[in-house]
Amino acid sequence: MEKIADKIKTGKILVSDGAWGTFLQQKGLQPGECPELWNLDHPNEVFDIAKSYIDAGADMIETNSFGGSRFKLELYGLGNKVYEINKAAAQISRKAAGSNKHVLGSIGPSGKMLVMGDVTYDEYYEAFKEQAIALADGGADTLVIETMTDIDEARAAVSAAHQNTNCEIICTMTFDKTPDGEFYTMMGIAPADMVQSIIDAGANIIGANCGNGMENMIAISEAIRAVNAEIPILIHANAGAPVYENGATHFLETPEQMASLVEKLVLAGANIIGGCCGTTPEHIRQIAQKVKEMQ
């Protein structure tokens, strides 16, 4: 399969998928339940999510493995199922994607902090290596290390994925806006700080995910583009910040609102656009429609 970065070199804008976690909740995932275990005991539901994004026009879909590292699975007593769960995650998404669309094996943060002495760099590396190999074995052609806030953890995951698989590597971090209008992760990393460090560790594509909606992603893309003219940028934006009303959580950015910002986001430097928490197949369908009109 042609690499994502090579497609982008020809000037293409690509569309990624939308939310998984909030989609699983709609399908009945309960608080306190391990979302990744659904790959083994509710594979048809997981397949449905993957397929709905392919049908909406996504060029690539993720896998249900965000919390699939040993660190997270151990919290549910599933430390002995890391390989099985991640391999199944990739197999399900590959089945939905067919052979033409990309499968991005999702790798989220460990929840452990280097600065607190919770964990060592080597422990990060080994755990992310284990997860990356399982995702690649299940059929992921790309790995997306996402929602990172700490540069050392991100580097450990990128290196582990890059050095132990043949996959293309994406890494996205999660930035918040400060009162001064600047962007930092909660660990104090600015978009410009991450770029070279993550590329050196082996990332082919970088970007941002989650956060507080599409608008902020424009400034973040500009900040990345300002320090690197070449590196492909992927943006997975939330459908705004969650709002709680009448006993349920809602994300208020509509498909129309998100799609209306696609052009600005591309001008700011983004090459791949998809969604994060709260986005639905309809958000992706409208984003894909907008991208099609632009090309």
Place this chain on the structure above:
Amino acid sequence: MDSTELLRKLSECVEMGKVNKDAPFPPAMKGMDGADELTKQALEMGIKPIEILNDALISAMEKVGEKFSQKKIFVPQMLISAKAMNASMEHLKPFFQSGEVKRKGKFIIGTVAGDLHDIGKNLVAMIVEGAGWEVIDLGVDVKTPKFLQAIADHPDAIVGLSALLTTTMQSMKNTVSEIHAQYPNIKLIVGGAPVTDAFSKEIGANAYAHDPQGAVSYLNAQVA
């Protein structure tokens, strides 16, 4: 060094995160005494433990909390300051236990049922402890009966509930109403990434804290 100067130095060590003499961080303070050594020296010099707590530790952690609120510093700097504070607190523990030094009050904290995230909850616990409160940390995935038991054990405490996931906001709502059904006068304060002031009002919590310093402001106002 006189006592004022010693307390000023100790305060600086906590603010900058200088744990002890051997600690490599921050590089600018390499080889200098840290919070550990300076607290020992202060006690040996006869400075009262309550003065060490109020004039060095609490004032330093207040600055740290404010800088964090303004996003002038981030999680790693806050953690390292909390570590320096803990190094100092170790020497003060016997005085807390003997009752010679009284803290402002008790604060029970936990992440709500179904939610396994502890980073935000830990940050709040550290800053609240640094503000002079006794913290009872119930951990993560705390179901209502565990909160109720802790309240039974510490009936004068204020309780903090944390949630990171939009799905576990529902657990927060349940726990708030279950606690209030049994203890209508217990003050409940809520926080976490998806939690808002409007949500806290809707579920009947007594207060919402946007960040650790917000929790401290609310707590301190209850005993002022």
